[in-house]
Amino acid sequence: MPRWRQNPKRGYFMLDKESNQIFSEKLRTRFIELGLSKQTATKITKLITPVKIDGNTIISYCSDTFYRDHIISPKIDEIEKIAKDCWGKAYDFKIEGNPIEENSAVKTKSFKTNKESQITLFPDENNYFPEKKKKLKPKISFQEITPVNAIKEEEITQKFEEKNNLPINNEKPRTLDATQNFGTFIRCESNLVAYSACEAVAKNPGNLSNPLFIYGATGLGKTHLLHSVGNEIIQKIPNAKILYITSEDFVNDVIHRGIRVGKMDEVRSKYSACDVLLVDDIQFLEKKDACQIEFFHTFNELYQKRKQIVITSDKFPKDIPNIEERLKSRFLQGLLVDIEPPGFEDRVAIIETKANLIGLKINQEISFLIATHAKTNVREIQGLLKDLLMNQHMTGRSPTIESVTTILKRRFPTGSVESTIDTAAIQKVVANHFQIKMADLMGQSRQQKFVIARHIAMFLAKEMIGLQIVAIANAFGKKDHTTVLHAMSKVKELLEKDDEFRGNFIQVKRKIEALMQSN
Numbered sequence: 113m114p115r116w117r118q119n120p121k122r123g124y125f126m127l128d129k130e131s132n133q134i135f136s137e138k139l140r141t142r143f144i145e146l147g148l149s150k151q152t153a154t155k156i157t158k159l160i161t162p163v164k165i166d167g168n169t170i171i172s173y174c175s176d177t178f179y180r181d182h183i184i185s186p187k188i189d190e191i192e193k194i195a196k197d198c199w200g201k202a203y204d205f206k207i208e209g210n211p212i213e214e215n216s217a218v219k220t221k222s223f224k225t226n227k228e229s230q231i232t233l234f235p236d237e238n239n240y241f242p243e244k245k246k247k248l249k250p251k252i253s254f255q256e257i258t259p260v261n262a263i264k265e266e267e268i269t270q271k272f273e274e275k276n277n278l279p280i281n282n283e284k285p286r287t288l289d290a291t292q293n294f295g296t297f298i299r300c301e302s303n304l305v306a307y308s309a310c311e312a313v314a315k316n317p318g319n320l321s322n323p324l325f326i327y328g329a330t331g332l333g334k335t336h337l338l339h340s341v342g343n344e345i346i347q348k349i350p351n352a353k354i355l356y357i358t359s360e361d362f363v364n365d366v367i368h369r370g371i372r373v374g375k376m377d378e379v380r381s382k383y384s385a386c387d388v389l390l391v392d393d394i395q396f397l398e399k400k401d402a403c404q405i406e407f408f409h410t411f412n413e414l415y416q417k418r419k420q421i422v423i424t425s426d427k428f429p430k431d432i433p434n435i436e437e438r439l440k441s442r443f444l445q446g447l448l449v450d451i452e453p454p455g456f457e458d459r460v461a462i463i464e465t466k467a468n469l470i471g472l473k474i475n476q477e478i479s480f481l482i483a484t485h486a487k488t489n490v491r492e493i494q495g496l497l498k499d500l501l502m503n504q505h506m507t508g509r510s511p512t513i514e515s516v517t518t519i520l521k522r523r524f525p526t527g528s529v530e531s532t533i534d535t536a537a538i539q540k541v542v543a544n545h546f547q548i549k550m551a552d553l554m555g556q557s558r559q560q561k562f563v564i565a566r567h568i569a570m571f572l573a574k575e576m577i578g579l580q581i582v583a584i585a586n587a588f589g590k591k592d593h594t595t596v597l598h599a600m601s602k603v604k605e606l607l608e609k610d611d612e613f614r615g616n617f618i619q620v621k622r623k624i625e626a627l628m629q630s631n
């Protein structure tokens with residue numbers, strides 16, 4: 113049973129520290145098992161610390177509406193299961209906004225003018241508040257969905273640069289890539305938080321999370337999500353002015369057109385007139401002091417006008433070197449979401465979906481083999497599938513284990529193809545996890561603990577390294593492969609209905625994945 117004590121100031125009952133710690137730790141572990149990154153799991157756990165109990169309902173306050181509505185609410189069932197697990201009784205779990213913060217927000221709001229409180233999604237140019245006395249008239253047209261105008265403008269700049277003997281900025285303005293949209297983005301646990309954040313921002317730009325800062329290693333889909341936000345908004349609001357740039361484009365604009373050509377006003381107008389600014393790879397602003405100052409002002413202006421800003425980076429804001437602190441703190445004030453490298457199951461899903469899209473015929477054994485080796489990012493997976501497709505065209509045959517292994521060896525020449533884990537490694541991890549001897553795992557005993565461990569090991573040998581049923585039977589010293597088939601169906605059945613079994617299964621799988629990553 114949870115222990116509660118009365119909060120003398122607020123009058124309601126609070127969970128005591130120890131009960132809270134146990135509950136939080138279990139929650140965090142469960143969220144990690146469900147595939148959330150450690151950082152996100154910790155954040156969510158903190159956000160939903162229970163604050164009071166009302167009959168059978170445990171209530172927590174979470175003022176972050178994005179996390180509350182999109183990440184935590186869909187997991188209420190899991191949270192209630194953990195509560196039951198902790199305290200042996202079924203509780204309802206309810207997440208409410210923090211009344212204290214909401215009250216103060218109401219108070220703060222009441223100081224604002226009527227005009228401010230009527231702010232709409234994309235205020236019309238004349239409605240900007242409150243600093244918008246002098247209306248900026250952009251002399252240039254947006255590239256948004258009218259690239260023709262943008263190219264004309266580019267030609268004019270180029271002529272000017274030629275005439276004045278200045279280095280020419282040949283960069284063409286960027287356009288949104290219509291193929292990179294939410295529909296073509298493969299959702300998996302490792303990118304779910306970032307995906308949901310982008311979807312929420314695209315539904316309600318400028319109002320929910322500003323700026324939205326997406327960070328993560330290369331090739332994991334940050335740019336894809338950025339385009340998806342732009343494409344989604346343009347679908348709903350066709351005249352929205354969406355500017356998609358990389359931070360290098362910004363540097364080019366400021367240095368070439370602003371400083372060299374002396375048209376800084378135009379550069380400022382271009383940025384201040386947009387409704388949505390999508391900036392890719394902000395880390396390339398490092399060490400460019402003048403550009404950082406300019407970006408700081410652009411950011412502030414757009415932010416004050418409640419224009420949506422979405423930024424991507426390969427690092428968490430605080431870890432980007434040589435970027436002004438005040439810029440970092442602006443980035444930190446919004447919603448920060450990370451994308452992690454996909455886990456084994458996610459990689460299999462990505463491989464199968466992408467292969468299907470390009471007309472590459474691969475069976476599950478091949479997708480498991482690829483997923484075992486292409487571990488770092490989606491770009492790497494795409495490259496590999498393109499190689500296989502080329503091979504399929506040239507030979508007229510679908511990929512086989514042998515042809516895929518050859519291509520894998522070419523792409524991963526460091527010998528990692530051979531050094532991947534085998535059934536023995538899986539057996540060892542399973543035996544360690546259940547704290548049983550290898551002999552018991554491999555033996556004939558029908559003791560439940562041994563049988564469960566054996567079934568899991570067999571199942572994972574198939575799922576994670578794509579071993580054939582007969583090969584698994586051999587590896588476990590079984591003459592009859594129907595034992596393996598029975599293990600497969602038993603595991604599937606227990607995964608559906610037995611929480612403890614599922615917990616053990618997920619933990620073992622994570623341990624094997626970690627081993628694969630380290631190989």
Ligand SMILES: Nc1ncnc2c1ncn2[C@@H]1O[C@H](COP(=O)(O)OP(=O)(O)OP(=O)(O)O)[C@@H](O)[C@H]1O
Pocket residue numbers: 292296297298299300303328329330331332333334335336337393426490491494
């Ligand atoms: N979840 C996904 N679903 C579908 N395609 C994806 C996914 N993640 C990445 N991709 C694809 O992988 C490729 C690389 O992704 P993207 O360019 O968005 O990565 P990035 O994180 O921006 O990398 P970088 O930091 O190097 O710019 C793109 O072709 C993208 O469409």
